[in-house]
Amino acid sequence: MAISGRTRLYAVLGDPIAQAKAPSLLNPLFDRLGVDAVLVPVHAPASRLDEVVAGLKAMANLDGLLVTVPHKLPMCAHADRLSDTAALLGSTNALRREPDGRWFADNFDGTGFVRGLVAGNHQCAGRAVALFGAGGAGLAVAAALLAVGAARITVADPDVERLADLLTRLRSRWPGRVTAASGPPAPDTTIAVNASPLGLGPDDPLPFDPADLPPATLVADIIMNPAETRLLRTATALGLPTHPGIHMLTHQIPLYQEFFQLPGWKAAQSPHRTSRAAPPAPP
Template identity: 75%
Template sequence: MPPISGRTRLFAVLGDPVAQVKAPALVNPLFAASGVDAVLVPVHAPAGRLDEVVRGLKATANLDGLLVTVPHKLAMCAHADELSPVAALLGSTNALRREPDGRWYGDNFDGTGFVRGLAAQGHDPAGRRVALAGAGGAGLAIAAALLAAGVARLTVSDPDRGRLDALLARLGTDRPGRVGAAPGPPPDTGLAVNATPLGLDPADPLPFDPALLPPDALVADIIMTPAETPLLRAAAALGRPTHPGVHMLTEQLPLYREFFRLPG
């Protein structure tokens, strides 16, 4: 990457832990390709000290924006002066920028990134019957984006019934019949998505059994490390098409470019 000077603008990606983040490896080449003298650095903000870290970053005059990962996406909403409609709906922000007037504006590109990632691989979700495992922050963002993209039906599973009900309450009120709970993917599923953490640890059980899906059902995972999760490996072994987690992040790059007003 290009050398850093005293004029280089700063961006930070906040997480706890932060060692796993992929954003610097993707966004710094984007800065270079855009001719922008800026650098994205990982900032390990321990959960109990997030407020101190963010106050310091906001007071840093050459810092222009923040990306946010687990577990800070919800808490960071309180540090935004204004939220996009999507971020407000989700109660979660993964990108914040300093506006020309000094206010902080937060958005959330996780769900849009996931849907764009599908489309970039030739998997338009419009009209499909989709089963989603996981009603946490990522699941909620993906569910909202899939509904906005026009899926025919969305069923969501999560062992935490309270969390599942909360997701349905946020999404379902104006979509009777299109979104609902299910213990797992129904047999007519066309796209099954894992948005749980199951698969981060090789000893995890599968989030659902791909053998119960139709032969042409697409199996998608949002876990990026490992690139081939046990779920995707099992699905591939059964001949099912698969979609790895990295596309959700790479397809956020054009959105970051626009959000942070990078040229080109």
């Protein structure tokens, strides 16, 4: 579909942004649905996020924002209302402009991740999970796994404050089922997840060593570019099953279709319709 003066705009924000896969998935969706809209990548340096968002929100033809690393936590302050999921996590990866001009934020990372696992015939309920990364994506993944019945999640992150925040948020909803990692993965671990940015760069260290995992543990990564991270290559070489990050995004596409109220969405299927007030955006 040709871009014209009538085209509605969406933006995906990140720092960096070159790895973002959302434009290659959402723009074809707009075309299939006959929606005159385009999603563009916006490199929003962390130090200038407030300026970038203020400018974007001032654009009268901007209808929505997607959010990637490292902005999922601070973007909550730019919403007028949060879904229950975004409020629990203190994190958002999608915001839409409402008819009254206010901005509503939600988070679909965790739901997309779990749907991707289920589509790959990987059982979540009753499983013991080792998770690396307590940022916005880690919070979302952990909450979604707990919501579908994961028995226990141990979380590792070098940022002590970020890890403590994750534990506080999730223990309030799922007491006794989420703990800080204190050593090697437990012998009953069946899923290990990298929910950190480690792997975006070719020289990044491994977030964890797959050699420390019990045999047959599924190694999942949320990194989408490169499609096969060093972590996944290492796990494959050790004979462990793997699950790449692209599935987390592809299984969010129907959720975005509904959230942005594009043709074909069905409100009755939404688990994200309730909301609460959010702090006002920074000036």
